Amino acid sequence: MSARRPGAFRRALRLTSARIALGIILLIVVLAFFGGVLAPQNPLAQNTNVVLQGPSSHHWLGTDYLGRDVLSRLMAGTGRSVAGALEAVGIGLLLGVLPGLASLWLGRTYEWISLRIVDAFMTLPYVVFAVAVTGFFGNSLIAAMTAVGVLISPLYFRVTRAAALGLTRTQYVEAAELFGSSRRRVLRTHLWSKILPTLAVTTAQALASALLIVSSLAFLGLGVEPPLPTWGELLSSDLDYLAQQPWAPLFPGLLIMLVAGALNAFADAIRDTGTTQVVAADPAEDASAEADEPIAVGIAPVAQPVLRVEGLRVTVNGGGTEAVHGVSFEVGRGEIVGLVGESGSGKSLTCRAVTGLLAPGCALSSGTVELLGEDETPPVDLAALDRAAWNKVRGPRIGIVFQDPASYLNPSIPVGKQLVETIRVHDKTLSRTAARQRAIELFASVGLRDAETVYRQYPHELSGGMAQRVLIAIAISGDPDLLIADEATSALDVLVQAEVLDLLRGLVRDRGLALLLVTHDLAVVAELCDRVLVCDRGRIVEQGPVANVWSELVGAES
Amino acid sequence: MSGFTGALRAAVRLVSVPVTVFLIATFSTYALGALGGANPAATVLGQDATAGQIAQLNHQFGLDKPFLVQYFDWLGHALTGNLGVSYFTSIPVATSIGQAFPVDLSLALLALGLAVVFGGAAGITAALRRGGWFDRAVSAVCSGLATVPPFLVGITLIVLFAVVFRLLPSGGYVPFTQDPGQWLRFAILPSIALSAEGAAAIARQLRTSLVGALQENYVLGAAARGLSVRRTLFRHVLRNAAGPALTVLGVQIPLLIGGAVVAEKMFALPGVAQLALQAGSERDVPVIQGALLVTIGVVLVSNIIVNAVLFRITPQARRGTRSARRRVTLPSVGGAAA
Numbered sequence: 001m002s003a004r005r006p007g008a009f010r011r012a013l014r015l016t017s018a019r020i021a022l023g024i025i026l027l028i029v030v031l032a033f034f035g036g037v038l039a040p041q042n043p044l045a046q047n048t049n050v051v052l053q054g055p056s057s058h059h060w061l062g063t064d065y066l067g068r069d070v071l072s073r074l075m076a077g078t079g080r081s082v083a084g085a086l087e088a089v090g091i092g093l094l095l096g097v098l099p100g101l102a103s104l105w106l107g108r109t110y111e112w113i114s115l116r117i118v119d120a121f122m123t124l125p126y127v128v129f130a131v132a133v134t135g136f137f138g139n140s141l142i143a144a145m146t147a148v149g150v151l152i153s154p155l156y157f158r159v160t161r162a163a164a165l166g167l168t169r170t171q172y173v174e175a176a177e178l179f180g181s182s183r184r185r186v187l188r189t190h191l192w193s194k195i196l197p198t199l200a201v202t203t204a205q206a207l208a209s210a211l212l213i214v215s216s217l218a219f220l221g222l223g224v225e226p227p228l229p230t231w232g233e234l235l236s237s238d239l240d241y242l243a244q245q246p247w248a249p250l251f252p253g254l255l256i257m258l259v260a261g262a263l264n265a266f267a268d269a270i271r272d273t274g275t276t277q278v279v280a281a282d283p284a285e286d287a288s289a290e291a292d293e294p295i296a297v298g299i300a301p302v303a304q305p306v307l308r309v310e311g312l313r314v315t316v317n318g319g320g321t322e323a324v325h326g327v328s329f330e331v332g333r334g335e336i337v338g339l340v341g342e343s344g345s346g347k348s349l350t351c352r353a354v355t356g357l358l359a360p361g362c363a364l365s366s367g368t369v370e371l372l373g374e375d376e377t378p379p380v381d382l383a384a385l386d387r388a389a390w391n392k393v394r395g396p397r398i399g400i401v402f403q404d405p406a407s408y409l410n411p412s413i414p415v416g417k418q419l420v421e422t423i424r425v426h427d428k429t430l431s432r433t434a435a436r437q438r439a440i441e442l443f444a445s446v447g448l449r450d451a452e453t454v455y456r457q458y459p460h461e462l463s464g465g466m467a468q469r470v471l472i473a474i475a476i477s478g479d480p481d482l483l484i485a486d487e488a489t490s491a492l493d494v495l496v497q498a499e500v501l502d503l504l505r506g507l508v509r510d511r512g513l514a515l516l517l518v519t520h521d522l523a524v525v526a527e528l529c530d531r532v533l534v535c536d537r538g539r540i541v542e543q544g545p546v547a548n549v550w551s552e553l554v555g556a557e558s
Numbered sequence: 559m560s561g562f563t564g565a566l567r568a569a570v571r572l573v574s575v576p577v578t579v580f581l582i583a584t585f586s587t588y589a590l591g592a593l594g595g596a597n598p599a600a601t602v603l604g605q606d607a608t609a610g611q612i613a614q615l616n617h618q619f620g621l622d623k624p625f626l627v628q629y630f631d632w633l634g635h636a637l638t639g640n641l642g643v644s645y646f647t648s649i650p651v652a653t654s655i656g657q658a659f660p661v662d663l664s665l666a667l668l669a670l671g672l673a674v675v676f677g678g679a680a681g682i683t684a685a686l687r688r689g690g691w692f693d694r695a696v697s698a699v700c701s702g703l704a705t706v707p708p709f710l711v712g713i714t715l716i717v718l719f720a721v722v723f724r725l726l727p728s729g730g731y732v733p734f735t736q737d738p739g740q741w742l743r744f745a746i747l748p749s750i751a752l753s754a755e756g757a758a759a760i761a762r763q764l765r766t767s768l769v770g771a772l773q774e775n776y777v778l779g780a781a782a783r784g785l786s787v788r789r790t791l792f793r794h795v796l797r798n799a800a801g802p803a804l805t806v807l808g809v810q811i812p813l814l815i816g817g818a819v820v821a822e823k824m825f826a827l828p829g830v831a832q833l834a835l836q837a838g839s840e841r842d843v844p845v846i847q848g849a850l851l852v853t854i855g856v857v858l859v860s861n862i863i864v865n866a867v868l869f870r871i872t873p874q875a876r877r878g879t880r881s882a883r884r885r886v887t888l889p890s891v892g893g894a895a896a
Binding site (some may be wrong): 121126136137219230254355395400410425478 | 587701706707710713717720728774779782783785786789793798819831837839843846854855861
């Protein structure tokens with residue numbers, strides 16, 4: 001325990017909280033040794049004239065039911081309280097660490113049995129076990145704290161095992177073994193230096209817990225030898241005189257809290273300084289802050305527009321930086337429009353802004369995003385919607401498909417149920433069976449063979465292509481006018497990608513959808529799109545029919 | 559196809575570990591009792607007893623048999639509901655525990671309910687308003703509660719509600735079956751005191767896992783499908799984030815029982831712990847063994863329930879991957895709190 005790595009220890013002490021905590025701990029250590037000597041009065045001296053008095057100049061913290069000085073009793077009681085906690089933690093350390101290490105090296109049978117023994121210890125509550133052990137062996141502080149120590153050992157067992165398990169999988173230990181170091185040597189040189197800081201943290205926390213347990217037990221009269229004070233025993237006697245001195249438990253209570261708090265703070269300091277690395281704040285991926293001129297490329301009018309974006313600006317970093325500088329475009333019914341650009345060009349932010357799914361810290365700062373209905377229905381201004389209104393747009397009006405489709409489904413619910421949920425949220429009149437029927441039809445319509453089986457499967461049981469088909473089925477379940485695919489085929493292998501693109505093309509043709517395809521893959525654009533918008537540094541720098549833009553782009557790239 | 563056998567195998571897995579653990583735990587506690595060397599015959603009969611009388615009483619208690627025989631006799635009887643007879647009062651242990659156990663059970667269930675409701679609400683609200691004043695307040699209260707001796711909460715409650723405001727009794731008990739209203743009057747303070755630590759642990763764990771879960775893609779996916787915030791939270795996010803909080807709940811149950819001992823003493827409740835405390839001071843081994851057995855049984859049964867619920871809500875656990883299984887059957891210790 002005293003072999004804490006000086007590095008971790010010294011680094012921890014740079015923190016003010018750690019220094020204060022250490023100060024309190026040292027004070028308690030001094031009190032533990034010399035509390036009885038330093039006490040202003042004899043902690044055992046009774047005086048029936050001053051029973052149950054409040055704080056005064058003579059008795060700073062008042063007197064108890066026998067007229068004894070509370071401050072002196074607190075100071076004198078420190079030793080036994082601390083000794084009890086140390087005994088318990090020491091036993092836990094002895095019984096836990098080596099078996100914990102051994103569980104990794106002595107084979108599976110030992111491992112299984114030792115884990116079951118640890119489980120068995122963990123079914124026993126500290127207090128109940130201590131009551132039993134003092135009942136079996138007679139009431140003494142040593143018996144009570146041995147019982148607690150045995151139950152603390154699983155904590156050390158687990159912590160040691162976990163730390164060693166993590167370490168044996170690091171490459172330098174494997175390398176050391178490969179280079180012919182004996183196992184024991186590897187252990188000595190590498191393992192201990194890694195495990196000791198963990199043990200130091202655990203020990204500080206365990207001491208704090210043990211101190212609370214000692215007090216709990218003393219409160220029950222366990223491990224108490226009557227005239228000699230301990231903190232818990234003080235609390236226990238206070239309880240009988242609550243009517244006269246309702247504030248009396250405050251002093252021992254606060255003292256215990258202070259010490260436990262200091263130990264925990266110290267543990268936190270060691271852990272934090274031992275492991276924390278300063279993580280540089282992620283700079284805005286596409287921050288070009290310069291003021292910008294009006295949009296270079298105007299809107300190309302579209303026959304039957306479904307989506308009209310005008311002068312869209314998006315800020316990131318909580319409004320600090322503008323990343324999309326006035327983007328305008330339209331997408332028409334039955335049209336497939338590609339939005340292309342390198343990563344960081346602002347295409348994903350544009351797509352997120354259009355769907356109202358901007359990440360926290362990002363905001364649509366100006367511009368309009370309109371969703372146009374058929375014929376006479378007035379356009380919906382998406383920029384002004386609140387979350388409740390969005391819930392009526394996403395699904396019935398706009399469907400959205402993402403990259404890495406399985407991650408956009410709830411991992412613990414079968415995919416069929418998630419489709420049924422979506423259907424019934426948007427069409428509340430539909431019965432459960434009807435929705436189920438419709439879900440299976442939808443799955444079949446997006447080319448999922450054996451839709452009944454897929455219905456019952458969980459996201460992790462589906463291949464990437466199947467998951468993307470499921471996501472597409474969900475996206476079109478509300479019969480939307482606009483489908484937005486955000487890198488929807490990027491993670492799929494080439495064959496599956498071609499199939500999904502075919503599916504999308506079929507949906508546009510059969511349902512008259514407008515499709516906005518966000519991608520960095522020019523081949524996909526060339527394959528599928530009618531028109532293309534090229535995004536660069538937050539602006540649309542190029543737009544037009546695929547064939548025209550394609551030749552220019554190839555020229556520019558070469 | 560393998561739905562049934564799969565479920566069967568899972569059930570065996572859920573049960574085989576607790577059975578082993580039960581045997582280890584009862585065997586080691588029984589062995590400790592035997593090692594303790596309490597000599598009931600001498601204590602009961604007094605100093606004037608003859609060797610013959612002592613031998614006869616030892617025979618009556620079965621203490622003259624080999625240790626292993628004693629253990630299996632005791633275990634066999636215990637499983638049929640016979641926990642032996644108190645050395646001193648000759649009352650069957652099962653009878654005493656049968657009277658005391660409902661007190662703890664009703665109290666623990668109320669405390670568990672309070673911990674889940676208040677801890678859950680605090681954790682959810684803190685996660686949704688991450689970084690706000692409520693979040694910071696919850697964090698402060700939770701880390702504060704980790705350093706408060708469990709009985710200090712109880713004392714504070716007694717001082718406030720029984721001594722200062724005189725709203726509730728400071729101790730005593732009325733069975734639920736006799737008068738539920740009165741039962742609540744007596745049970746509410748001890749239950750709050752008992753639930754504080756568990757509520758803090760649940761709030762902290764739920765907040766952490768919710769904050770993580772809220773950043774998952776499937777939350778965005780739910781928004782993209784037009785699901786409301788409320789539906790997303792309760793039907794989707796909580797279901798995935800509840801696992802670790804449930805595990806914490808499982809770990810809390812032994813602590814809850816330990817706390818009940820203190821609460822019973824503080825609030826003068828006639829529960830199992832009072833029985834065990836009394837028996838402990840008299841070295842009445844059969845009663846102590848009975849109390850330990852009930853404790854071990856309650857902890858294991860609640861662990862099985864927690865694991866079964868985890869198994870239901872997480873398909874990963876059902877797949878039976880090694881990591882998932884480990885997570886489910888071995889809840890990690892969330893700090894060695896009392």
